[in-house]
Amino acid sequence: MINTQAVPAPETPSGRRLPGDLAIWFFILAEMLAFAVFFAAYAFARAKNVEMFNTYQHTLDRNLGALNTFLLITGSWFVVLAVQAAHKDNRPAIARNLLLGWLCGGGFLVVKVIEYAAKFGAGISMSTNTFYMFYISLTFFHFMHVILGMVILTILWVQARKGVYGSHDAHGLESGAAYWHMVDLLWIVLFPLVYVMR
Amino acid sequence: MELLKNPAHRAWIILMIATVVTWYLGEVGAAGTTSIIAMLLIAFVKGRLVILDFMELREAPRMWRILLEGWLILVSSLILLAYWISLT
Amino acid sequence: MQFKSQAVAKPYFIAAIGLFVGQILFGLILGLQYVLGDFLFPAIPFNVARMVHTNLLIVWLLFGFMGGAYYMIPEESETELFSPKLALAMFWIFLVAGALTIVGYLAVPYATLAELTGNNILETMGREFLEQPLPTKLGIVVVALAFLFNITLTVLKGKKTSISIVLLLGLWGLAVFFLFSFYNPVNVVLDKFFWWWTVHLWVEGVWELILGSFLAFVLIKTTGVDREVIEKWLYVIVTLTLITGIIGTGHHYFWIGTPEYWQWWGSIFSALEPIPFFAMTVFAFNMVNRRRREHPNKAAVLWALGTGVMAFLGAGVWGFLHTLAPVNYYTHGTQITAAHGHMAFYGAYAMVNLMMISYAMPILRGRAANSNKSQVLEMWSFWLMTVAIVFITLFLTAAGILQVWLQRVSDAPLPFMVAQDKIALFYWMREWAGVAFLIGLIVYIASFFVGGDEKEAA
Numbered sequence: 001m002i003n004t005q006a007v008p009a010p011e012t013p014s015g016r017r018l019p020g021d022l023a024i025w026f027f028i029l030a031e032m033l034a035f036a037v038f039f040a041a042y043a044f045a046r047a048k049n050v051e052m053f054n055t056y057q058h059t060l061d062r063n064l065g066a067l068n069t070f071l072l073i074t075g076s077w078f079v080v081l082a083v084q085a086a087h088k089d090n091r092p093a094i095a096r097n098l099l100l101g102w103l104c105g106g107g108f109l110v111v112k113v114i115e116y117a118a119k120f121g122a123g124i125s126m127s128t129n130t131f132y133m134f135y136i137s138l139t140f141f142h143f144m145h146v147i148l149g150m151v152i153l154t155i156l157w158v159q160a161r162k163g164v165y166g167s168h169d170a171h172g173l174e175s176g177a178a179y180w181h182m183v184d185l186l187w188i189v190l191f192p193l194v195y196v197m198r
Numbered sequence: 199m200e201l202l203k204n205p206a207h208r209a210w211i212i213l214m215i216a217t218v219v220t221w222y223l224g225e226v227g228a229a230g231t232t233s234i235i236a237m238l239l240i241a242f243v244k245g246r247l248v249i250l251d252f253m254e255l256r257e258a259p260r261m262w263r264i265l266l267e268g269w270l271i272l273v274s275s276l277i278l279l280a281y282w283i284s285l286t
Numbered sequence: 287m288q289f290k291s292q293a294v295a296k297p298y299f300i301a302a303i304g305l306f307v308g309q310i311l312f313g314l315i316l317g318l319q320y321v322l323g324d325f326l327f328p329a330i331p332f333n334v335a336r337m338v339h340t341n342l343l344i345v346w347l348l349f350g351f352m353g354g355a356y357y358m359i360p361e362e363s364e365t366e367l368f369s370p371k372l373a374l375a376m377f378w379i380f381l382v383a384g385a386l387t388i389v390g391y392l393a394v395p396y397a398t399l400a401e402l403t404g405n406n407i408l409e410t411m412g413r414e415f416l417e418q419p420l421p422t423k424l425g426i427v428v429v430a431l432a433f434l435f436n437i438t439l440t441v442l443k444g445k446k447t448s449i450s451i452v453l454l455l456g457l458w459g460l461a462v463f464f465l466f467s468f469y470n471p472v473n474v475v476l477d478k479f480f481w482w483w484t485v486h487l488w489v490e491g492v493w494e495l496i497l498g499s500f501l502a503f504v505l506i507k508t509t510g511v512d513r514e515v516i517e518k519w520l521y522v523i524v525t526l527t528l529i530t531g532i533i534g535t536g537h538h539y540f541w542i543g544t545p546e547y548w549q550w551w552g553s554i555f556s557a558l559e560p561i562p563f564f565a566m567t568v569f570a571f572n573m574v575n576r577r578r579r580e581h582p583n584k585a586a587v588l589w590a591l592g593t594g595v596m597a598f599l600g601a602g603v604w605g606f607l608h609t610l611a612p613v614n615y616y617t618h619g620t621q622i623t624a625a626h627g628h629m630a631f632y633g634a635y636a637m638v639n640l641m642m643i644s645y646a647m648p649i650l651r652g653r654a655a656n657s658n659k660s661q662v663l664e665m666w667s668f669w670l671m672t673v674a675i676v677f678i679t680l681f682l683t684a685a686g687i688l689q690v691w692l693q694r695v696s697d698a699p700l701p702f703m704v705a706q707d708k709i710a711l712f713y714w715m716r717e718w719a720g721v722a723f724l725i726g727l728i729v730y731i732a733s734f735f736v737g738g739d740e741k742e743a744a
Contacts, residue, residue, distance in 0.1 A: 015257075018258045018259055041550060066220070077206060188248060
């Protein structure tokens with residue numbers, strides 16, 4: 001992410017503080033709005049084709065979906081630990097936890113590719129039917145966000161190794177972490193919606 | 199139990215358990231109004247933990263908490279509405 | 287002005303305004319032809335008038351963008367322009383090529399023009415907005431490359447600010463996406479598919495970056511708000527624009543023979559396109575409210591606020607009205623589209639150019655701002671043109687709704703021309719609003735020639 005934190009985050013009088021950069025939060029909100037519209041579109045499109053959606057939802061691999069939920073939540077948890085380590089000035093722990101978080105993201109991508117390979121191998125595409133259109137669109141759009149999140153984590157890791165972050169400045173780290181948690185948050189809604197709810 | 203003082207650890211454990219519950223509901227083929235509401239509630243609790251303990255918005259200016267939690271409520275309500283329409 | 291080489295912007299601005307007048311005159315001819323079909327026939331047929339109206343628009347906006355960039359970049363980079371001579375040479379080449387093209391459109395039938403200019407070598411003509419003959423298209427590429435070379439080297443040798451990086455991104459994008467105008471596959475689906483890569487990705491993609499950076503520049507200068515704050519907003523606007531605009535291209539892929547999922551992708555992403563425009567409006571008002579000084583050029587600030595609001599209304603709201611596939615199924619290619627087009631182009635791109643000209647021209651003429659008298663006149667022109675475009679948009683929207691109803695929704699749909707006759711009243715009202723717009727433009731030009739007490743020299 002681009003560094004926009006020339007000014008430290010303003011402390012509000014009540015002592016309440018927004019972690020990270022204001023700009024990243026606007027960005028997160030916009031992304032979440034896009035997903036909200038997509039989720040609602042899925043739900044309402046399903047209302048018109050309940051049987052079709054229920055039939056094809058059965059073909060999805062719930063085990064891999066749940067495994068991916070574990071990976072993202074754990075990845076998010078490691079990144080929280082990295083931020084906490086920064087506030088305690090535990091420098092080696094920042095980079096280590098970021099790396100572990102990144103590996104969880106990598107695991108997510110591998111699982112997702114295995115899942116895609118099975119589906120695409122069976123000749124399924126976005127034009128097969130509306131359910132698969134949504135399944136592929138939503139998960140792929142989210143997939144791209146995982147990749148972007150991992151790019152951000154990579155930058156944070158490099159910076160952390162240089163010793164940029166600590167209790168004096170965790171601004172950039174918090175901004176990147178917030179984005180990574182958003183990727184997690186979106187999957188927490190996406191997984192039950194597309195894989196389980198019927 | 200020293201570990202549980204860290205809200206992030208607590209959140210992680212609850213998130214893991216909640217995920218297993220959702221997965222289990224899928225395995226037993228739960229369907230219909232009750233299971234939909236249950237799954238949406240679980241998703242809401244999970245999302246809220248991510249927002250408050252992972253994104254660390256618990257101590258953030260109130261507007262940001264409202265915006266993100268509001269997003270969760272909005273999305274869950276829209277999904278619930280659409281599923282309710284499909285049942286009638 | 288701070289740097290001598292900024293002066294090359296002046297001829298660009300003058301040419302832009304001149305071509306703007308031409309665009310409006312042809313707009314009035316065109317508007318009249320909607321109700322008096324044989325007006326000026328056979329000298330200027332409808333298709334030619336339309337082509338000249340839209341091509342002049344694009345060319346004057348490009349002149350404005352180039353002029354604005356030549357003015358802004360030296361100041362942002364804190365160094366003289368790499369080559370003012372090259373900039374001037376390109377000005378004349380672009381102007382002559384543009385003029386010859388328009389003469390070509392008016393003097394010979396389009397098919398003859400195509401034959402004369404070697405369209406058979408590489409067939410690129412005959413597509414809306416990209417009607418230019420091959421030599422003109424090549425000329426545009428040459429001018430754009432020389433311009434980008436000049437601007438990029440200036441930035442590289444000077445200070446690199448976020449505002450100039452965003453501008454460069456926008457301008458390079460503009461050049462790259464224009465290359466798709468040379469790609470004209472025989473398959474009409476593919477043809478349309480890539481045609482939008484130029485047309486849509488210009489106006490709903492990279493041009494918005496140019497708009498954002500111009501707006502940010504003028505706001506920094508006129509409000510004195512910290513650069514850090516303005517840049518932060520600029521980043522948010524840029525990312526929002528790119529997320530929504532790029533996949534939003536899908537709202538053109540509903541009915542052209544592309545796969546059905548585009549109806550979902552196009553609807554969902556383009557429904558979010560108003561957000562960056564809304565952010566721009568909030569940005570402009572926020573910065574002006576937080577201003578740390580009173581800049582003497584009130585007119586420029588008015589244009590800055592105006593472009594935020596009008597871009598949001600025209601591009602955002604009027605775009606959203608017909609961007610969802612189920613709505614667009616009925617409104618596609620009706621006067622609703624024309625209503626959106628008029629307000630969006632004026633609000634986003636005409637106004638941002640007028641803002642830049644309004645800010646830069648007095649300085650180029652050796653004063654911080656024009657006299658009070660001149661500014662009052664300019665503000666009058668702002669309101670005349672803006673209110674006129676609002677009415678043009680409202681009348682066209684009314685015409686469009688009626689057209690959709692009579693021609694497409696009704697149980698006994700009428701043929702196209704019969705429906706057109708029924709909405710003629712709205713076309714007449716639109717034409718009168720167009721006359722008001724021309725008066726506004728004349729007042730605008732007059733404001734350049736009004737003297738009075740000048741504000742302190744820059």
